[in-house]
Amino acid sequence: MTSSMDEALLRSLTPGVLAILVRRGADFAAAEDAVQEALIEAVRTWPADPPRDPKGWLVTVAWRKFLDAARSDSARRRREDLVEEEPPPGPAPSVDDTLQLYFLCAHPSLTPSSAVALTLRAVGGLTTRQIAQAYLVPEATMAQRISRAKRTVSGVRFDRPGDVSTVLRVLYLVFNEGYSGDVDLAAEAIRLTRQLAASIDHPEVAGLLALMLLHHARRASRTAPDGSLVPLAEQDRRRWDTASIAEGIGILQTALARDRLGEFQAQAAIAALHADAPTAEQTDWVQIVEWYDELTRLTDSPVVRLNRAVAVGEADGPRAGLAALAALDDAVPRRAAVEAYLRERDGDPVTAARLYAEAARRAPNLAERDHLTRQAARLNALLSH
Structure with a gap:
C-alpha cells in the first residue's frame, strides 16, 4: 500500500x-x-x-x-x-458506533470551535498540527482546545441519541473554512458528511451533503488567476464540476421527496437552481425567491433575509429588492454590499460607490475587501468622466 x-x-x-x-x-x-x-x-x-x-x-x-x-x-x-x-x-465487531461519536463531538456543552476541532481530530483522524494549520492558530493553542474538549465530553454517557442538527452545523462550519494549510477542509467536510449519511437515514443529512456538493462544484470558478473573487454571475460555468452537480441534485431530489423539509434541503434547492441555469441570465429567480420564503419560515435569520433581498431584486427589479432590504438592520454583515449592488442597478451610482467603499471597510476577509474596493473604484472612475 x-x-x-x-x-x-x-x-x-x-x-x-x-x-x-x-x-x-x-x-x-x-x-x-x-x-x-x-x-x-x-x-x-x-x-x-x-x-x-x-x-x-x-x-x-x-x-x-x-x-x-x-x-x-x-x-x-x-x-x-x-x-x-x-x-x-x-475481527472487529460489525456494529457501527460512528454515529454516536459524531453526537459526542458535537455535544452541546462544547463551544462551536471546540466541537469542530474535536470532530476533525476524533472523527476525521487529522493530527493536531494539521487542524492548527487549517485554522491558522499555533499548534499549542489547538492542542489545549482539543484536550479541554476531550475532558468536557469524557464524563458524557455514550448511550443517548444526540442532536442531528448540532452535528450538521459543526460539519457546515468545517465546510465553510474551505482550504488552508495541507488539509482541504471542504473536501474533509464532504467526506465526513458522506460517512454520516451512510450511518443515518435523515433528509437533512442528505440536504447538507447535497448543498456541500453543489457549492463545491463551483469552486474552481470562484477566483481569478490573480486570486480575486469572481461573482456568481460572472463565473465561467464550463469550469463547474458537472458530476458533483448531478450527484448533489440527485441526493437532494431523494431527500425532498420525503416531504420533511429542513433548512439545508432548502439551501441546497437554491444552490441547485443556480447550478441548473446554463447562463446567469437564465437563472430562475422567481423560484429562488420562493425557496428563500421557505427558508425564512424555517430559520428567520438576517443572513437568509439579506440573500432573499438579492433574489427579489433579480426577480422583481432593484426597487423591490431595496424594499425587502429596508427591514434589515444596518449591522447585518454584507448589508451595505447588497444595497450598493441594488442602488447601482437602480441607476444611483453615487450612493452605490459610497456604499461599496463602506462595505469594503467592513469586509470579513481580504479577497472580499479587494473586490468591493474595486467596485467602488470602478463607479468613481465612471462618475469622474
Missing part, C-alpha cells in the same frame, strides 16, 4: 475504532490517546507488514495501549475493574 492509501484508510477507520473503545468502557480522552498511539504504530509497521484485518488490528493495539496506560496509572484503579479482561483478538 502507498503511504497516501495508508493515511486515507487509517483516517476512515479512526472513528469506528475510537467508538469501540468507548463502548467497552474507556473514557473518551484516554480512548482517543490510545487510538492516536495505535495509528502511530500502524504508520510505522504496516508498510512492511500490512494486516489482513486493519480495523481489527487497530482495535487490538489501541485496546492494549489503553490497558497499559490504565494499569500504569495507580490513581485510576477504579477503571481497571472495568477493563480487566482483554477481549480475545479477532
